[in-house]
Amino acid sequence: MPNFNKPATGRSGKNFKSAPKGGSGARSEGHRGFRPDQGEAPKRRWSADDRAARTGDRNTGSSRGGRGDSRPDWTPREKPARGGRPENGDRNDRPSYGDRPQRSSELPSYGDRPERGGRPTSGDRNERPQRDSRPDRGGYGDRPQRDSRLERGGYAGRSERPSYGDRPDRGASAGRSERPSYNDRNNSGRTERPSYNDRNSSGRTERPSYNDRNSGGRSERPAYNDRGASAGRTERPSYNDRAQRTERPAYNDRPQRTERPAYNDRAQRTERPAYNDRAQRTERPSYNDRNAGGRSERPSYNDRAQRSEPRESAYYPARDGKSSHSQQEDVVLERLVAKVVTASEVEGKSFIDLGIGSNISRQLASMGAESPFPIQAATIPDVLAGKDVLGRGKTGSGKTIAFGAPLVERLMENNGGKDRQMGRKPRALILAPTRELAQQIDRTIQPIARSVGLFTTTIVGGVPQYKQVAALTRGVDVIIATPGRVEDLIEQGRLDLSQVKVTVLDEADHMCDLGFLEPVQRILRETSEGGQKLLFSATLDKGVATLVKEFLVDPAVHEVAGEDQASSTIDHKVLLIEQREKRAIIKQLAAGAGKTLVFTRTRAFAEEMAEFLSMGGTPATSLHGDLNQSRRTRNLQMLTSGKVNVLVATDVAARGIHVDDISLVIQADAPEEYKTYLHRSGRTGRAGKVGTVVTLINRNRRRKMDELLGRAEIDAESIDVAAGDAVIDKLAAL
DNA sequence: AAAAAAG
Numbered sequence: 255m256p257n258f259n260k261p262a263t264g265r266s267g268k269n270f271k272s273a274p275k276g277g278s279g280a281r282s283e284g285h286r287g288f289r290p291d292q293g294e295a296p297k298r299r300w301s302a303d304d305r306a307a308r309t310g311d312r313n314t315g316s317s318r319g320g321r322g323d324s325r326p327d328w329t330p331r332e333k334p335a336r337g338g339r340p341e342n343g344d345r346n347d348r349p350s351y352g353d354r355p356q357r358s359s360e361l362p363s364y365g366d367r368p369e370r371g372g373r374p375t376s377g378d379r380n381e382r383p384q385r386d387s388r389p390d391r392g393g394y395g396d397r398p399q400r401d402s403r404l405e406r407g408g409y410a411g412r413s414e415r416p417s418y419g420d421r422p423d424r425g426a427s428a429g430r431s432e433r434p435s436y437n438d439r440n441n442s443g444r445t446e447r448p449s450y451n452d453r454n455s456s457g458r459t460e461r462p463s464y465n466d467r468n469s470g471g472r473s474e475r476p477a478y479n480d481r482g483a484s485a486g487r488t489e490r491p492s493y494n495d496r497a498q499r500t501e502r503p504a505y506n507d508r509p510q511r512t513e514r515p516a517y518n519d520r521a522q523r524t525e526r527p528a529y530n531d532r533a534q535r536t537e538r539p540s541y542n543d544r545n546a547g548g549r550s551e552r553p554s555y556n557d558r559a560q561r562s563e564p565r566e567s568a569y570y571p572a573r574d575g576k577s578s579h580s581q582q583e584d585v586v587l588e589r590l591v592a593k594v595v596t597a598s599e600v601e602g603k604s605f606i607d608l609g610i611g612s613n614i615s616r617q618l619a620s621m622g623a624e625s626p627f628p629i630q631a632a633t634i635p636d637v638l639a640g641k642d643v644l645g646r647g648k649t650g651s652g653k654t655i656a657f658g659a660p661l662v663e664r665l666m667e668n669n670g671g672k673d674r675q676m677g678r679k680p681r682a683l684i685l686a687p688t689r690e691l692a693q694q695i696d697r698t699i700q701p702i703a704r705s706v707g708l709f710t711t712t713i714v715g716g717v718p719q720y721k722q723v724a725a726l727t728r729g730v731d732v733i734i735a736t737p738g739r740v741e742d743l744i745e746q747g748r749l750d751l752s753q754v755k756v757t758v759l760d761e762a763d764h765m766c767d768l769g770f771l772e773p774v775q776r777i778l779r780e781t782s783e784g785g786q787k788l789l790f791s792a793t794l795d796k797g798v799a800t801l802v803k804e805f806l807v808d809p810a811v812h813e814v815a816g817e818d819q820a821s822s823t824i825d826h827k828v829l830l831i832e833q834r835e836k837r838a839i840i841k842q843l844a845a846g847a848g849k850t851l852v853f854t855r856t857r858a859f860a861e862e863m864a865e866f867l868s869m870g871g872t873p874a875t876s877l878h879g880d881l882n883q884s885r886r887t888r889n890l891q892m893l894t895s896g897k898v899n900v901l902v903a904t905d906v907a908a909r910g911i912h913v914d915d916i917s918l919v920i921q922a923d924a925p926e927e928y929k930t931y932l933h934r935s936g937r938t939g940r941a942g943k944v945g946t947v948v949t950l951i952n953r954n955r956r957r958k959m960d961e962l963l964g965r966a967e968i969d970a971e972s973i974d975v976a977a978g979d980a981v982i983d984k985l986a987a988l
Numbered sequence: 989a990a991a992a993a994a995g
Contacts, residue, residue, distance in 0.1 A: 687992075738991090739993055857990080879990065
């Protein structure tokens with residue numbers, strides 16, 4: 255790709271990783287945080303008062319979306335109210351400290367979160383500094399499960415959480431919540447469901463690789479014609495031209511795209527299996543069945559499976575019996591050549607100047623984003639122009655709106671009058687690495703989409719799928735998802751991505767890591783060929799080369815200048831400690847009054863530390879993959895709501911998650927990768943607030959830590975300490 | 989090591 259300094263040397267990402275540009279942390283021009291020009295990004299854009307006032311507005315105005323109020327066409331026939339909400343199930347077994355007591359009070363009553371406008375959840379904002387300090391914002395937690403459903407307000411069933419009364423006893427699902435940890439699952443005779451590991455290696459057979467599918471029958475893809483002529487869409491390029499780029503083509507052009515294979519028929523598929531079929535399950539409508547229904551030309555997942563096409567096999571290194579864990583070195587990959595934007599360049603520009611419509615601009619303003627942040631000003635025009643974009647913006651710099659606002663704007667302009675059509679296929683997909691992040695993104699994008707009558711839904715695991723399926727059946731425009739559930743629903747024939755014209759990968763570099771890359775590739779291949787692709791991350795580097803090569807066309811690369819430690823409000827410290835004193839020191843650090851986030855390398859240690867701290871008088875809760883989703887959501891919410899001030903988490907909380915006012919980040923286990931360091935530390939110091947990051951290491955690991963800090967381009971003071979030292983108390987959060 | 993699917 256033209257945007258790389260060095261042309262790709264091979265097809266697989268491995269090549270890029272093995273050809274790093276030296277591990278030095280030189281702040282040279284080719285390096286990650288290099289910035290030719292100084293310019294400070296304006297932080298804090300609004301005051302707490304503004305925010306409070308804003309909240310009020312939203313509550314009154316957001317229902318305008320139209321759908322929510324009337325919700326005529328979509329009466330949930332298939333699943334009326336019954337909010338199965340299993341989530342509550344685990345409430346009983348909930349281990350962590352404080353949640354129990356307040357429990358009942360923490361769940362807002364249904365009534366108060368209908369419009370989501372009040373948006374207490376702060377979760378999602380992480381990428382957007384703007385909302386950071388909203389005082390009124392409750393946190394994630396208040397609306398744990400509701401993820402996206404809010405708007406659909408009207409419909410009972412949809413709310414993730416039905417009132418206590420109507421909730422039948424989530425019988426079956428209850429069991430789910432207790433899901434054993436990954437480890438347990440592996441050992442405990444749960445034969446019915448292979449653990450992730452098993453699945454990766456052996457169990458895998460049941461799922462054909464997408465490659466096969468590609469080579470399979472994908473011959474031509476139905477044109478986009480039906481899309482409805484985009485009437486006056488002249489001024490703005492449309493989806494289609496993407497190929498030729500220059501100026502945005504209209505949806506209609508799409509047709510030319512003959513080579514697109516495909517999955518076309520899916521489009522016509524009206525008879526999609528009803529939710530009820532589910533019962534018979536096992537025989538879940540396979541692609542074959544569907545094919546039989548007339549769609550013969552399209553290979554079924556199975557067929558595809560058998561078809562062994564060596565082609566692209568390079569993309570599946572792990573499958574070939576190799577350990578999928580080849581310890582990647584923590585190296586700084588070559589930086590992508592980017593167009594650098596400085597804060598001063600965008601000063602005075604408004605979202606409207608950038609091409610965002612007035613409706614969306616108004617919505618953004620009501621959310622606290624009165625004027626665009628640098629990363630937004632840099633990428634919005636290109637996104638609107640239909641170009642593929644790679645965007646790098648520091649943690650909390652507003653990346654979600656940077657891709658979310660223009661994405662919604664484009665969908666609105668190109669809906670060909672088909673908006674709100676029942677059963678319409680999603681036209682945009684946003685993928686995130688964790689469920690919490692996906693839900694957080696939805697909380698930001700949903701209001702924007704609703705402001706122009708478009709709908710969003712989250713497609714993530716850990717929660718029952720029926721509501722997601724019901725939403726898809728009704729028709730949704732934007733999907734915010736995690737990879738696993740998306741693939742699951744595609745296999746079930748309940749999700750069709752063929753009409754997806756815009757795909758966003760948040761935390762894109764992470765989505766290219768082992769374990770994520772392949773699913774992501776398979777999913778991207780299911781989207782409309784030639785569709786626009788947007789890759790964002792605070793640490794975007796050449797690790798995304800594999801995806802760029804296969805899916806992006808002449809991408810524009812943007813980053814913001816002045817986003818390095820010099821402009822940071824975070825203080826970094828490295829404590830050289832005695833291993834045996836680690837717990838005591840963490841306890842001392844966590845004793846402060848401010849919100850503290852502790853990162854551990856393993857789930858077990860996270861759980862152990864949370865318990866240790868709680869037992870020691872510092873209420874703490876945990877967040878990691880061994881918890882069922884409802885507990886994850888609840889525990890995170892406990893921190894955002896202030897029910898506890900300490901959250902001990904694995905790296906599931908390292909990226910993207912936004913919690914207001916975290917004043918101290920403790921790395922109980924030092925990160926292996928400099929990027930992890932940057933993401934973890936990015937949980938504090940948001941919205942211009944000050945924060946401290948303390949990393950605990952053994953003295954003999956000092957050199958290694960220094961190297962990592964060098965790569966991260968962070969200057970941190972190293973201090974020799976012993977449990978009980980006064981220095982530690984000083985670092986404890988205020 | 990972690991994360992990501994299972995009415």
